[in-house]
Amino acid sequence: xxxxxxxxxxxxxAAAAGVSKGAVSLAFNxxxxxxxxxxxxxxxxxxxxxxxxxSAARSLSRQSVDTVGLALCRPARLLGLxxxxxxxISGIESVLAEHDCSLLLRLVGSLEEEVQLQERWWRxxxxxxxxxxxxxxxxxRIAPLRELGLxxxxxxxxxxxxxxxxxWTDDATAVAEAVRYLAALGHRRIARVGGPAGLGHSAIxxxxxxxxxxxxxxxxxxxxxxxxxxxxxxxxxRMLLLASDRPTAIVYDNDIMAVAGLGVAAEMGVAVxxxxxxxxxxxxxxxRLTHPTLSAMSHDVHGFGAEVARVLFDLLAGQDVPSRPVAxxxxxxxxxxxxxxx
Amino acid sequence: xxxxxxxxxxxxxAAAAGVSKGAVSLAFNxxxxxxxxxxxxxxxxxxxxxxxxxSAARSLSRQSVDTVGLALCRPARLLGLxxxxxxxISGIESVLAEHDCSLLLRLVGSLEEEVQLQERWWRxxxxxxxxxxxxxxxxxRIAPLRELGLxxxxxxxxxxxxxxxxxWTDDATAVAEAVRYLAALGHRRIARVGGPAGLGHSAIxxxxxxxxxxxxxxxxxxxxxxxxxxxxxxxxxRMLLLASDRPTAIVYDNDIMAVAGLGVAAEMGVAVxxxxxxxxxxxxxxxRLTHPTLSAMSHDVHGFGAEVARVLFDLLAGQDVPSRPVAxxxxxxxxxxxxxxx
DNA sequence: CTACGTTGATGAACCGGTAAAGCCCATGCC
DNA sequence: GGCATGGGCTTTACCGGTTCATCAACGTAG
Numbered sequence: 001x002x003x004x005x006x007x008x009x010x011x012x013x014a015a016a017a018g019v020s021k022g023a024v025s026l027a028f029n030x031x032x033x034x035x036x037x038x039x040x041x042x043x044x045x046x047x048x049x050x051x052x053x054x055s056a057a058r059s060l061s062r063q064s065v066d067t068v069g070l071a072l073c074r075p076a077r078l079l080g081l082x083x084x085x086x087x088x089i090s091g092i093e094s095v096l097a098e099h100d101c102s103l104l105l106r107l108v109g110s111l112e113e114e115v116q117l118q119e120r121w122w123r124x125x126x127x128x129x130x131x132x133x134x135x136x137x138x139x140x141r142i143a144p145l146r147e148l149g150l151x152x153x154x155x156x157x158x159x160x161x162x163x164x165x166x167x168w169t170d171d172a173t174a175v176a177e178a179v180r181y182l183a184a185l186g187h188r189r190i191a192r193v194g195g196p197a198g199l200g201h202s203a204i205x206x207x208x209x210x211x212x213x214x215x216x217x218x219x220x221x222x223x224x225x226x227x228x229x230x231x232x233x234x235x236x237x238r239m240l241l242l243a244s245d246r247p248t249a250i251v252y253d254n255d256i257m258a259v260a261g262l263g264v265a266a267e268m269g270v271a272v273x274x275x276x277x278x279x280x281x282x283x284x285x286x287x288r289l290t291h292p293t294l295s296a297m298s299h300d301v302h303g304f305g306a307e308v309a310r311v312l313f314d315l316l317a318g319q320d321v322p323s324r325p326v327a328x329x330x331x332x333x334x335x336x337x338x339x340x341x342x
Numbered sequence: 343x344x345x346x347x348x349x350x351x352x353x354x355x356a357a358a359a360g361v362s363k364g365a366v367s368l369a370f371n372x373x374x375x376x377x378x379x380x381x382x383x384x385x386x387x388x389x390x391x392x393x394x395x396x397s398a399a400r401s402l403s404r405q406s407v408d409t410v411g412l413a414l415c416r417p418a419r420l421l422g423l424x425x426x427x428x429x430x431i432s433g434i435e436s437v438l439a440e441h442d443c444s445l446l447l448r449l450v451g452s453l454e455e456e457v458q459l460q461e462r463w464w465r466x467x468x469x470x471x472x473x474x475x476x477x478x479x480x481x482x483r484i485a486p487l488r489e490l491g492l493x494x495x496x497x498x499x500x501x502x503x504x505x506x507x508x509x510w511t512d513d514a515t516a517v518a519e520a521v522r523y524l525a526a527l528g529h530r531r532i533a534r535v536g537g538p539a540g541l542g543h544s545a546i547x548x549x550x551x552x553x554x555x556x557x558x559x560x561x562x563x564x565x566x567x568x569x570x571x572x573x574x575x576x577x578x579x580r581m582l583l584l585a586s587d588r589p590t591a592i593v594y595d596n597d598i599m600a601v602a603g604l605g606v607a608a609e610m611g612v613a614v615x616x617x618x619x620x621x622x623x624x625x626x627x628x629x630r631l632t633h634p635t636l637s638a639m640s641h642d643v644h645g646f647g648a649e650v651a652r653v654l655f656d657l658l659a660g661q662d663v664p665s666r667p668v669a670x671x672x673x674x675x676x677x678x679x680x681x682x683x684x
Numbered sequence: 685c686t687a688c689g690t691t692g693a694t695g696a697a698c699c700g701g702t703a704a705a706g707c708c709c710a711t712g713c714c
Numbered sequence: 715g716g717c718a719t720g721g722g723c724t725t726t727a728c729c730g731g732t733t734c735a736t737c738a739a740c741g742t743a744g
Binding site for chain 2: 691692693694695696698699700701
């Protein structure tokens with residue numbers, strides 16, 4: 001017999017290497033107190049028995065679980081479509097992996113449900129900390145989770161994250177850039193199709209949009225606040241295009257809605273970009289697949305996620321973590337924007 | 343003082359309720375041996391102290407962690423685009439949640455890396471079992487993971503999953519339906535843009551495609567095996583459309599490539615569906631956003647994920663689990679398919 | 685009145701690691 | 715030679731639950 005299959009523990013390894021379990025623990029955690037030779041024997045024994053330290057036991061004595069939580073609160077149908085999240089998650093994971101840390105992911109139906117979940121995660125010590133996304137204005141998660149003492153970093157402007165250290169993109173500046181660009185092309189009637197009104201970054205973008213339009217002396221740009229789904233984007237676009245003084249340019253809050261907008265324009269026989277310019281947000285590969293290709297406000301979503309994870313680690317390490325912005329999204333002009341036809 | 347903040351354990355609850363920790367444990371696990379009155383006192387104490395059982399401690403003695411693993415092995419950029427996975431994951435989670443079980447998700451770069459990861463997960467008992475997806479022919483994960491004794495369910499045809507109980511869609515039948523439909527419309531030159539050749543289900547679909555074409559007496563349909571990305575789909579489409587006897591219909595292996603194909607057709611001035619019919623796979627919202635809308639082989643991806651999770655639970659419960667198919671994808675005709683122009 | 689079965693609860697032994705204190709021996713130094 | 719030093723390893727006490735053998739108290743049947 002070699003491996004007593006199934007249940008090999010540190011004790012077996014210790015026995016096989018002829019040392020105490022303390023020594024095995026030291027060796028496996030790269031701590032001083034074991035000679036090179038012994039260390040070798042221990043590793044050899046472990047390898048042969050196929051042993052790795054039991055994570056539950058380790059968490060129990062270490063008082064940390066090397067896991068962080070992320071709850072996403074949008075209908076799955078939407079999430080699947082938004083290239084943003086997978087990319088973001090992959091960025092998070094790239095950093096977690098360096099620390100041998102895992103991501104606990106959960107899709108929830110409402111913010112209240114998320115609060116429940118985060119409370120359980122934290123009370124049961126299933127996570128060392130969490131990442132909070134999609135802040136609403138006066139977000140209902142803030143109070144209970146702060147009181148709980150959950151270590152968490154917020155993704156969103158510091159004004160929104162209510163004291164949780166945050167990582168954010170400067171959407172206001174990006175919106176201004178987008179509008180100025182369209183205005184420079186000669187557009188006067190610029191519209192915006194945004195996400196849900198309650199969502200913090202929607203509000204920020206909406207305000208920046210208004211302000212920039214005003215600053216440029218353009219009449220109150222119309223904006224429609226809707227969901228993030230393609231269907232809603234399509235409906236909003238249809239509405240805008242049916243109005244008497246239809247806009248000559250539309251800025252969308254994500255890329256899926258922009259794709260939908262493109263579809264609607266085609267369906268209505270409105271030429272893009274000649275009769276209508278479209279500008280997407282959260283540039284993903286999708287923007288390069290359509291015809292015409294979609295101009296977009298592009299940013300490094302993977303890097304964004306990675307930065308969030310880094311901040312969380314700093315926080316967990318007990319550091320005093322200041323909120324910090326990541327690079328501002330920048331305009332990538334493609335085929336869907338052009339000067340309006342005179 | 344009420345809550346000694348941070349570290350309230352079962353002992354504190356027991357003390358507060360005036361019982362032993364054993365009693366608290368019994369109460370919280372709904373086991374007999376505590377009277378109704380005591381049970382009440384215990385719950386009251388726990389609620390007041392904000393206590394929930396520490397998951398590490400519980401896993402340690404229970405010998406199970408209520409967590410299952412899922413590793414996805416495609417570049418993040420792709421994953422984000424494929425609506426399939428998020429939907430699939432959400433299906434998995436809907437069932438896991440019922441069992442208070444969590445999903446450990448990880449993106450990996452190669453199958454070898456996945457093997458490493460699964461080994462670690464299992465050896466360290468971070469998971470009770472795993473879900474394996476994207477089987478290749480002669481998949482290199484099978485041997486090591488079977489030897490390891492990892493409880494896992496495979497997503498894919500039983501021929502591919504090498505002894506792991508599997509849940510699968512009958513792609514061969516679906517492909518046949520797709521081809522027959524196009525043939526019935528009058529198409530003679532039908533092409534297929536498939537996923538990577540190594541991928542098991544690509545091979546199955548490819549073979550079914552060939553066979554059906556043959557059975558219908560159509561000349562060897564051309565098919566291109568490529569990646570799953572939009573860019574690759576676009577390139578493949580361009581290639582097909584530039585050939586001397588260009589196809590009048592193309593079947594894609596996912597929806598993102600079909601969208602890309604639509605873009606290419608537009609760019610090349612090929613009218614869809616008049617000059618070219620397109621048929622997507624893995625129907626998602628995306629297919630309804632384009633113009634024309636995309637006909638697709640549609641299936642219930644959420645339900646698929648849920649079924650996979652159910653099978654895994656059965657397996658973990660020690661049942662003997664037979665492989666089972668879920669519903670075959672079925673054709674949803676939309677605007678991108680029509681009889682070829684004479 | 686004793687024997688017996690139940691119910692409600694306790695205490696101690698685990699689960700499989702980590703961490704800190706302790707022990708032994710070789711060395712260095714005065 | 716005596717004594718501090720420290721490397722190498724063992725011992726032991728946790729971590730916070732679950733589980734099981736045990737026991738007291740309280741009917742209830744014989």
